[in-house]
Amino acid sequence: xxxxxxxxxxxxxxxxxxxxxxxxxxxxxxxxxxxxxxxxxxxxxxxxxxxxxxxxxxxxxxxxxxxxxxxxxxxxxxxxxxxxxxxxxxxxxxxxxxxxxxxxxxxxxxxxxxxxxxxxxxxxxxxxxxxxxxxxxxxxxxxxxxxxxxxxxxxxxxxxxxxxxxxxxxxxxxxxxxxxxxxxxxxxxxxxxxxxxxxxxxxxx
Amino acid sequence: xxxxxxxxxxxxxxxxxxxxxxxxxxxxxxxxxxxxxxxxxxxxxxxxxxxxxxxxxxxxxxxxxxxxxxxxxxxxxxxxxxxxxxxxxxxxxxxxxxxxxxxxxxxxxxxxxxxxxxxxxxxxxxxxxxxxxxxxxxxxxxxxxxxxxxxxxxxxxxxxxxxxxxxxxxxxxxxxxxxxxxxxxxxxxxxxxxxxxxxxxxxxxxxxxxxxxxxxxxxxxxxxxxxxxxxxxxxxxxxxxxxxxxxxxxxxxxxxxxxxxxxxxxxxxxxxxxxxxxxxxxxxxxxxxxxxxxxxxxxxxxxxxxxxxxxxxxxxxxxxxxxxxxxxxxxxxxxx
Numbered sequence: 001x002x003x004x005x006x007x008x009x010x011x012x013x014x015x016x017x018x019x020x021x022x023x024x025x026x027x028x029x030x031x032x033x034x035x036x037x038x039x040x041x042x043x044x045x046x047x048x049x050x051x052x053x054x055x056x057x058x059x060x061x062x063x064x065x066x067x068x069x070x071x072x073x074x075x076x077x078x079x080x081x082x083x084x085x086x087x088x089x090x091x092x093x094x095x096x097x098x099x100x101x102x103x104x105x106x107x108x109x110x111x112x113x114x115x116x117x118x119x120x121x122x123x124x125x126x127x128x129x130x131x132x133x134x135x136x137x138x139x140x141x142x143x144x145x146x147x148x149x150x151x152x153x154x155x156x157x158x159x160x161x162x163x164x165x166x167x168x169x170x171x172x173x174x175x176x177x178x179x180x181x182x183x184x185x186x187x188x189x190x191x192x193x194x195x196x197x198x199x200x201x202x203x204x205x
Numbered sequence: 206x207x208x209x210x211x212x213x214x215x216x217x218x219x220x221x222x223x224x225x226x227x228x229x230x231x232x233x234x235x236x237x238x239x240x241x242x243x244x245x246x247x248x249x250x251x252x253x254x255x256x257x258x259x260x261x262x263x264x265x266x267x268x269x270x271x272x273x274x275x276x277x278x279x280x281x282x283x284x285x286x287x288x289x290x291x292x293x294x295x296x297x298x299x300x301x302x303x304x305x306x307x308x309x310x311x312x313x314x315x316x317x318x319x320x321x322x323x324x325x326x327x328x329x330x331x332x333x334x335x336x337x338x339x340x341x342x343x344x345x346x347x348x349x350x351x352x353x354x355x356x357x358x359x360x361x362x363x364x365x366x367x368x369x370x371x372x373x374x375x376x377x378x379x380x381x382x383x384x385x386x387x388x389x390x391x392x393x394x395x396x397x398x399x400x401x402x403x404x405x406x407x408x409x410x411x412x413x414x415x416x417x418x419x420x421x422x423x424x425x426x427x428x429x430x431x432x433x434x435x436x437x438x439x440x441x442x443x444x445x446x447x448x449x450x451x452x453x454x455x456x457x458x459x460x461x462x463x464x465x466x467x468x469x470x471x472x473x474x475x476x477x478x479x480x481x482x483x484x485x486x487x488x489x490x491x492x493x494x495x496x497x498x499x500x501x502x503x504x505x506x507x508x509x510x511x512x513x514x515x516x517x518x519x520x521x522x523x524x525x526x527x528x529x530x531x532x533x534x535x536x537x538x539x540x541x
Contacts, residue, residue, distance in 0.1 A: 043465050176516075
């Protein structure tokens with residue numbers, strides 16, 4: 001089943017690479033120490049790489065959102081209120097219990113349903129909440145002069161940075177979980193192959 | 206949209222309530238400022254000084270030329286002007302002009318020889334005096350003699366090139382507004398380094414374009430507004446209030462993590478007078494947060510710990526999941 005058009009695959013691979021660069025350089029800036037400059041990217045290099053990767057990621061994100069508006073791909077992210085919690089529960093139950101008992105996938109992948117309910121809510125939160133907040137707070141740190149000086153008596157820069165690193169952290173965790181759940185196909189590599197070739201070969205994920 | 210607004214505001218309020226009690230952060234600065242109100246002090250030499258300031262207190266002065274028998278109006282040379290408000294707000298506000306200048310100046314017209322008057326330096330008054338022992342003027346003098354500025358002493362460099370005795374006031378030690386202090390202190394450097402006419406008095410070097418020279422510095426404007434030039438251009442000495450060993454440009458700090466790290470040098474320089482509290486509400490170098498925010502230096506130990514716990518938890522869940530998957534696969538293989 002052809003599920004991932006070329007533009008999605010290009011966006012996805014670029015997004016993945018940029019995220020890895022941003023995680024490594026972000027950690028380098030946050031945890032830099034005078035004594036340990038060699039084991040992570042140096043601060044100056046990290047700043048340049050982080051800024052560059054962030055600009056490309058922002059452009060890539062705009063293209064992703066535009067693509068979702070202009071193509072059919074946006075429909076996969078629409079969450080229906082009907083049975084939302086029940087569906088979420090059955091998917092969670094499948095991952096934590098059912099799949100070990102040989103139960104059938106409650107929401108097999110079809111051309112109409114690319115994501116199961118748990119994937120859908122995670123992807124929506126990641127792509128439509130966390131990434132925009134990450135980008136907006138990143139712009140605030142990139143241009144500190146436009147960041148509000150104080151918010152309820154606390155420096156706007158501190159809040160912006162805490163928001164940025166918190167979103168960065170959650171998206172890093174998301175990436176780890178996302179990579180792991182992508183091994184839950186019929187074979188551990190089948191879903192990875194799918195996002196490279198565009199053809200989905202299993203509905204077990 | 207309302208939900209987004211609610212989430213963002215709730216998030217900020219949560220951070221405010223849990224991680225950095227705002228009032229606590231800012232009260233430290235106020236508590237530590239035992240500043241006395243000295244603005245109402247009246248110099249005991251006010252009248253004596255006025256004899257000098259009558260002419261030297263502004264750019265235009267008048268005197269009676271006895272030879273011509275009439276009033277003369279003239280412009281005062283800018284270097285000889287002492288502004289009253291600056292002087293009476295300076296550290297030397299209680300001085301009489303003749304404490305430092307010759308008594309001969311009380312006569313007018315001034316003798317031409319007085320132009321050759323030997324000027325005092327800081328150490329001439331402050332050196333060897335128990336009253337000033339805590340400021341370590343002798344060590345400041347020793348540092349100055351090692352600094353790159355001292356090499357220009359023959360060209361006329363002295364303490365007064367940076368510290369105008371008629372207006373100088375201690376800034377960083379008594380600061381209640383660090384941004385103003387930074388601007389004040391940086392203006393001391395820029396007085397020569399951005400004014401080629403003054404710069405030329407001391408050196409034959411070509412004009413320096415400060416902006417261009419610091420082009421490598423990310424967020425240049427932000428750095429210029431939030432740290433002093435001496436943070437990077439002087440060698441830290443914990444024994445004296447402010448480092449006076451200005452290093453040659455080749456030895457200036459260029460490594461970002463000298464400041465952007467847990468053991469930031471800013472704590473031994475710009476924030477040394479406030480650095481009694483190394484951590485505040487979990488933030489490393491928390492005192493910086495009163496005035497600024499330095500990526501890498503202001504990481505929060507609670508958030509660090511929380512993030513490690515969450516990450517460990519996620520890895521733990523994934524590990525457990527993998528374990529059950531392997532167990533299930535081996536059971537399936539055995540069954541087959």
